[in-house]
Amino acid sequence: MASKLVIVESPAKAKTLSRYLGKEFTIRASMGHIRDLPERDLAVDIENDFAPRYVVIPSKKKTVDELRKAAERSGEIYIATDPDREGEAIAWHLAYLLNGKKRAIRRVMFNEITRQAVLSAMEKPGEIDLGRVDAQQARRVLDRLVGYLVSEQLWKVVARGLSAGRVQSVALRLIVEREAEIDRFEPEEYWVIRARAVLDGVEPFTVKLVRRAGEEVRIGNKEEADAVLGDLKALPARLFDLRRRVNSQTPPAPFTTSTLQQEASRRLGFAVRRTMSVAQRLYEGIELGAAGAVGLITYMRTDSTRMASGAVEAAREFIAREYGTDYLSRKPRMYAKKGRVQDAHEAIRPTALEWTPEKVKPHLKPEQFRLYTLIWNRFLATQMAEAKYENVTVDVAAGREGDAPSTGEQGKPGHPPYLLRATGRRLLFAGFRRLWGEEKKEDAANGEAETGELPAAFFGSGAGGRSASAAKADLGAGSPVKLQDPEGEQKFTQPPARYSESTLVKALDELGIGRPSTYAQIISTLFDRKYAERNEKKRLAPTQLGRTVSDLLVREFDDIFNVDFTAKMEQALDAVEEKEKDWVEVVREFWEPFKADMDRFREKRGELKEQVLKRTGRKCPQCGEGELVERWGRYGRFVACDRFPACKYIEKPKAEGDRPAAKAESTGRPCPKCGEGELVIREGRYGKFLSCNRYPKCKFTEDIPGEKRSAGKRGGELPKVDLPCPRKGCGGRIVAKRTRHGKIFFSCTNWKEKNCPVAFWDKPVEKPCPKCGYPLRVVKGNQLVCPECKEKEAWEEEPAHA
Known part of the structure; x- marks a missing residue:
């Protein structure tokens, strides 16, 4: 009897499926994509409706041969690749290669790799979704047109080995434009005024000046600050207002791909690519001892916050049992679908609540445990009660209502010259915060105060009552207050923050650029191409090369590499998937303005190349005819003769990488080789080292004791492998x-x-x-x-x- 063949992408997924399917099933892995556009050719027939020319990926020929042999021995073929566009495209290519005898090929999909989900999908196989296939094909063709044609021109204008991408270049543009904002930013001076407020029966507390003559305060210099401080020392003060209110906080929605990437970056310090890699393993299956391989989470590429009713009910039962009914929301909480959401899959959640994080911890790597715990807690939190906080605001007035401050503003009826404020917050009931707390201790227990600038006396004993200390104090409006030690603190406005991986993902998602499933690859490519780098605070900064490439592309392809156009293309791809648009028409809409830009770029190539060069004004010391210019090369900028290739003179760059060398730090030690120079600390490709300050006349170098350096051409210890x-x-x-x-x-x-x-x-x-x-x-x-x-x-x- 012929067996039934099931094809998935990876051995890990195949191993998990083998637990649920009978012996009549043979399970094989395609190892990802098996057919694609060839690497070194455009492979898109523009004149023939952009027809792509696919080839079997060279490294997958052996895999394809093995799959064909397995298909020959099988009576039925099921393709169970991932339930998204990429998975659908893999299924389509597999069907094309394996359908020599025109046998029926069935498509099965599951959002989670559990026994129930797998068996249910196998009982109801479907057809390959050609809408998804067309959407993926359109994206692949668009990316090839941009990647191949623009990259080719970058090689000729800037340097070999560079690349451009339809979405990648827009992401780079965001990083570069943020850096330009920071460069243009001019800090403005301002002053913050604080004082100690002393009220009978209450511990002293700090108040901050917030209004002057009824208007929001803005103090721009020391002279003005000193005048305000003089008023505060002289004017009588009183309690002006005391406001208490109880606020509820609702738990956030379950994870989508984008929000998982953001929170894993913020809370766990994971790079986006690392998050997706770990999530993939949790989805495909982890060996849990006697239980075998178990898929622990649902499919991790989704933009939906929808949750299956069965999963919600299971979560509610778990919460009631483990935490008590007080911690359970009054009714099942669902989250509304937003704008562009495809909603094909559920949100990311645990597949079965029996597998608690602590139960599976012995079987998980540390990074898997941390990410699984994050997903587990976020999902359960969606069905927990709201957190309740008591918020208190205390206003202190200095001077009589209607009086004018000495700084020149007119007094306003009903408003004192100065109003100072303190605020505080206390957690009344943790609710979902018991599982999904902020990264502070404030949510550790019910009733623990996060008082901010206020003493506990201002807070009630519960949602409504008053504490004993508060009852003894006179907290009514008009109660006298002494303002002690008023002081001013000089501050300066800050530039906008650079993107982190988390905030860049958030920006891309909110702007509708690309798909969250592609963000990991986009960010990795920016690093790999040396277009961006992480600084010491893990913030993303463009390199000089990144700026050069982005400025060139934005100037010459502004209508293509811009946020609005890229977002509209993403919407068009969604329409193709829904069979509302033809993929060829979508590509043609892109191609027409793109081709016009490309033609213009080619015509201006010589001019653009000259713009990228940086002329030094120095004559070439080798040929005596050319001028030395700074060019881009594979390892950054270098100096060469502008008569290249007739003259091949080059100089080493002044510093490693893109940035100018930092001033060498002196050690005070004489050079042991030449005796004339002094040893200084420099930083090179392999870390910090000592060298003579007479370099290149003296080339003495020495490792710094205790300094970790990468081993490389300079020497040093070999890696311990x-x-x-x-x-x-x-x-x-x-x-x-x-x-x-x-x-x-x-x-x-x-x-x-x-x-x-x-x-x-x-x-x-x-x-x-x-x-x-x-x-x-x-x-x-x-x-x-x-x-x-x-x-x-x-x-x-x-x-x-x-």
């Missing part, structure tokens, strides 16, 4: 070695004895590939890459305590 060789039967170890030119590589100790060819330029780590099972992967920047199938995953060194 000792891993089993992945070659079957070899028995050797992978260790770090150095070429005769000083470059580090990693190879097998049996390379001579057994002629073992295993070697890597990048550092290997013992992290098996989740796609193909290869025993190790290599670290490339902030990614783990499988040497066998090229699968990529976000990578950050785990802290030592994790």
Whole structure:
């Protein structure tokens, strides 16, 4: 009897499915996409309705052959790739390659990998959604047109190896424009006035000046501040107003892809790519001992906040049982659908509440446990009671109502010359905050005050009562107040903050640029291309190269690389998915203005190239005819003769990377080599080191004791790597070695004895590939890459305590 073939993307997903499907099913993995546009060709027939020319990805030919053989032995074929556009496209390509005998190929989809969801989907297979396929194809063609054609011109105008992207370049534009705002920003001086308020029966508290003669206060210099301080010292003060109110706070909606990325960045410090990689593993399945592989969360690529009624009911039962009915919301809480939401999938939530974070912790990596706990708490919080706070505002008046302050403003009836304010808040009932608290201690227990500037005496004993200390104090309007030690603090307005990964994701999502499922790749590409970098506060700043590329693209393609146009294209792709628009028409609408820009760009290429160059005014010392100019190269800016290639003179850049070198720090030690210079601390590609300040006349260098430096061409210790060789039967170890030119590589100790060819330029780590099972992967920047199938995953060194 012929078996039934089920095809998924990854071995991890296949392993989880094998627990739920019978022995008559053969489960195979496609290892992601198996067919795509060729890398080194446009492969889009513009004259023939933008027809794409797909080829089998070279590294997937073996996989395709194996899938074809499995299909030949199978009577039925089920494609169970992910339930989104990319998954639908993979299914469509698989069907094309496997349908030699025109056999029926069924499409199955599930939002979670649980027994019930999988078996239910297998009982009701459907057809491949051509609307989704067309939407993905339109996006792929659009991205290829931009990526191939614009990148080609960037190579010719700026430097080889650069890239542009339909969405990537708009994300870069946001970062660059924010940096320009910061550069243009001119700080303005202002002063904050505070005083200590002393009221009988109450602990002294701090009040801040908020209004002057009935108007919002703005004090711009020291002279004005001193005049105000003089008034506050002289004028009588009294309690002007005391307001108490109880406020309720509703829990946030369950996670979408975008909000998960934002919160994981903010609360856990995860890069966006890392979040998606960890979430993928939680979705596809984790080995939970005797229970086997279990999919712990629902599909993580979604923009919907919808929750299945069964999941909501299970959450409510869990809350009532574990926390009590006081912590349960009065009725099931659902969240409204917003504008562009596709709503094809549920929000991200745990698949089964029996798998509590503590129960599965022994089976999870630290990063998996932290992200799962975040998802678990957010989901349960949606069905918990509101948090209740008591908010108190105390206003203190200085001077009589209607009097004018000495700073020149006219007095206003009903308003004192100066009004000072203190505020505070106290948690009355934690509600959902018991699980989803702010990152402060304030929500640890009911009744714990977050008093801010106010003493506890101003707060009631509960939602309505008064505390004993408050009852003894006279807190009525008009009660006399002494203002002690008034003081002014000089401040300056601050520029807008740079984006973090979290706030950039939020901006992209709110502006409708791209899809949250693509944000991880977009941000990673900006780093990989050296267009942006993280500063010490993990904020995103454009490099000089990023600014150069963005300024050029925005100037020459402003109608394409702008927020509104990109958002409209995203809406058009949604319409294609809903079968409301034809994908060819969407691409054509994009192509016409894009082609006009491209033609104009090509005509101006010489002029643009000259604009990118930075002329130094120095004559070339080699040929004597040319002028030295700063150009962009693979490793940043360098100085070369403008007669290149006739003259190939170049100079090393003055500093590593894009930024000018920082002033070298003196050590006071004489150079042990030349005896004339002094050793200074410099920073290069591999970290800080000591060198002679007479460089390049004296090239002495020395490591700084205790300073961590990357090993590289300069020397230094080899990385400590000792891993089993992945070659079957070899028995050797992978260790770090150095070429005769000083470059580090990693190879097998049996390379001579057994002629073992295993070697890597990048550092290997013992992290098996989740796609193909290869025993190790290599670290490339902030990614783990499988040497066998090229699968990529976000990578950050785990802290030592994790």
